[in-house]
Amino acid sequence: MNSPIVNFLSKYIELTNEEINILANQNFIQSFKKGTILLSEGKIAIECYFILKGCVSSYYLIEGNVKVTGFYTEQQPITPVSYTTKKPSKYYLECLEDCIISIGTSESNAELLRKVPRLASLGATMFEDQLANERMKYDDFIKLSPEERYQNLQKTRPDLLNRIPQYLIASYLGIKPESLSRIRKRLNK
Amino acid sequence: MNSPIVNFLSKYIELTNEEINILANQNFIQSFKKGTILLSEGKIAIECYFILKGCVSSYYLIEGNVKVTGFYTEQQPITPVSYTTKKPSKYYLECLEDCIISIGTSESNAELLRKVPRLASLGATMFEDQLANERMKYDDFIKLSPEERYQNLQKTRPDLLNRIPQYLIASYLGIKPESLSRIRKRLNK
DNA sequence: TTGATTTCTTAACTCAAGTCAATGAAAAGG
DNA sequence: CCTTTTCATTGACTTGAGTTAAGAAATCAA
Numbered sequence: 528m529n530s531p532i533v534n535f536l537s538k539y540i541e542l543t544n545e546e547i548n549i550l551a552n553q554n555f556i557q558s559f560k561k562g563t564i565l566l567s568e569g570k571i572a573i574e575c576y577f578i579l580k581g582c583v584s585s586y587y588l589i590e591g592n593v594k595v596t597g598f599y600t601e602q603q604p605i606t607p608v609s610y611t612t613k614k615p616s617k618y619y620l621e622c623l624e625d626c627i628i629s630i631g632t633s634e635s636n637a638e639l640l641r642k643v644p645r646l647a648s649l650g651a652t653m654f655e656d657q658l659a660n661e662r663m664k665y666d667d668f669i670k671l672s673p674e675e676r677y678q679n680l681q682k683t684r685p686d687l688l689n690r691i692p693q694y695l696i697a698s699y700l701g702i703k704p705e706s707l708s709r710i711r712k713r714l715n716k
Numbered sequence: 717m718n719s720p721i722v723n724f725l726s727k728y729i730e731l732t733n734e735e736i737n738i739l740a741n742q743n744f745i746q747s748f749k750k751g752t753i754l755l756s757e758g759k760i761a762i763e764c765y766f767i768l769k770g771c772v773s774s775y776y777l778i779e780g781n782v783k784v785t786g787f788y789t790e791q792q793p794i795t796p797v798s799y800t801t802k803k804p805s806k807y808y809l810e811c812l813e814d815c816i817i818s819i820g821t822s823e824s825n826a827e828l829l830r831k832v833p834r835l836a837s838l839g840a841t842m843f844e845d846q847l848a849n850e851r852m853k854y855d856d857f858i859k860l861s862p863e864e865r866y867q868n869l870q871k872t873r874p875d876l877l878n879r880i881p882q883y884l885i886a887s888y889l890g891i892k893p894e895s896l897s898r899i900r901k902r903l904n905k
Numbered sequence: 906t907t908g909a910t911t912t913c914t915t916a917a918c919t920c921a922a923g924t925c926a927a928t929g930a931a932a933a934g935g
Numbered sequence: 936c937c938t939t940t941t942c943a944t945t946g947a948c949t950t951g952a953g954t955t956a957a958g959a960a961a962t963c964a965a
Binding site for chain 1: 776778783785795797800801806807843844845846847848850851852853854855857858859890
């Protein structure tokens with residue numbers, strides 16, 4: 528009964544054993560090969576995700592260039608903007624590694640809510656949480672130089688540096704791979 | 717009964733006349749002089765805001781330097797991260813003009829919710845909305861060069877360029893006033 | 906209106922990121 | 936295992952933002 532999703536939800540709400548059982552049985556879990564596109568530009572997202580294993584990136588494709596905007600790893604939820612707005616997505620979601628992911632749809636979420644009504648109170652709180660996170664990410668970006676952003680990433684998510692290719696890290700930091708190479712060289716002195 | 721707040725909430729929910737009355741009477745509205753600091757670094761926010769008139773900026777103060785992260789104008793809500801997290805704020809909120817602002821506290825919001833229970837369903841939706849906005853703002857920032865960000869601002873919020881000093885716009889765009897000056901010169905050809 | 910203050914622009918120079926190109930290293934595929 | 940492809944590094948050069956400093960323009964107050 529010690530599922531990652533139950534752990535995640537427990538951050539927000541105390542769950543009874545019965546509720547935990549319902550949750551553990553309800554999950555729709557799927558495996559994806561590295562390289563799988565979960566969401567494409569132009570498509571309307573009908574799923575939201577919770578990553579059990581692996582790593583997913585979100586990125587724009589602008590005149591053939593990839594612009595990474597986020598990395599999502601174990602224990603992180605992904606709610607595509609398109610899922611909320613019901614409008615075509617402007618960005619992609621892609622598995623950077625083989626992934627195991629729990630998938631939710633409007634229907635499955637509604638059913639879950641029917642079975643465990645107390646989850647309703649979570650909605651606002653989780654979104655508040657994600658909103659605060661998103662603000663901090665934005666604020667960090669506007670506050671810091673590329674070099675500082677790299678150092679910041681080293682501190683806050685060092686795991687990413689080992690599992691994600693450098694040219695994607697560079698894109699995420701808003702610079703070119705060559706520049707990241709030089710930054711690393713500069714810092715290694 | 718045509719209050720800005722009722723208009724704002726109507727985007728999310730159909731209100732009855734009675735509910736509109738309650739809302740219109742319940743509001744705590746206050747005036748602030750230009751330059752008033754609504755929230756300071758280190759303080760815990762106990763209020764959230766809805767701007768009826770005027771303009772408010774959010775900014776970090778880093779080694780004496782102002783780093784603007786947002787401008788809020790008429791019809792926009794401000795929910796400080798600190799209000800949600802109950803931790804000391806890392807940024808400031810300041811009135812850039814004389815302002816008329818509707819103020820909410822945990823207590824007043826709870827009371828409002830008691831009087832108009834249907835507002836409960838709004839919580840998640842509004843946060844979802846704000847989250848989607850914040851994501852787009854971040855994504856635009858990471859995608860665009862300073863010059864493109866300025867052009868983007870011209871398109872999306874042209875009003876800001878006329879009512880806000882250029883050195884604050886520059887800060888918001890992540891550059892120095894001198895650079896913004898040069899960008900404007902470049903574009904005027 | 907005038908003087909003071911704040912904001913905006915311009916110029917000269919520095920520096921870091923972008924670009925283009927070449928080379929090395931590592932990973933993937935047969 | 937070797938080959939092929941992808942990824943990372945380095946160098947030479949370009950470009951645009953930062954810095955410093957000065958002066959012009961706009962705003963505000965007396």
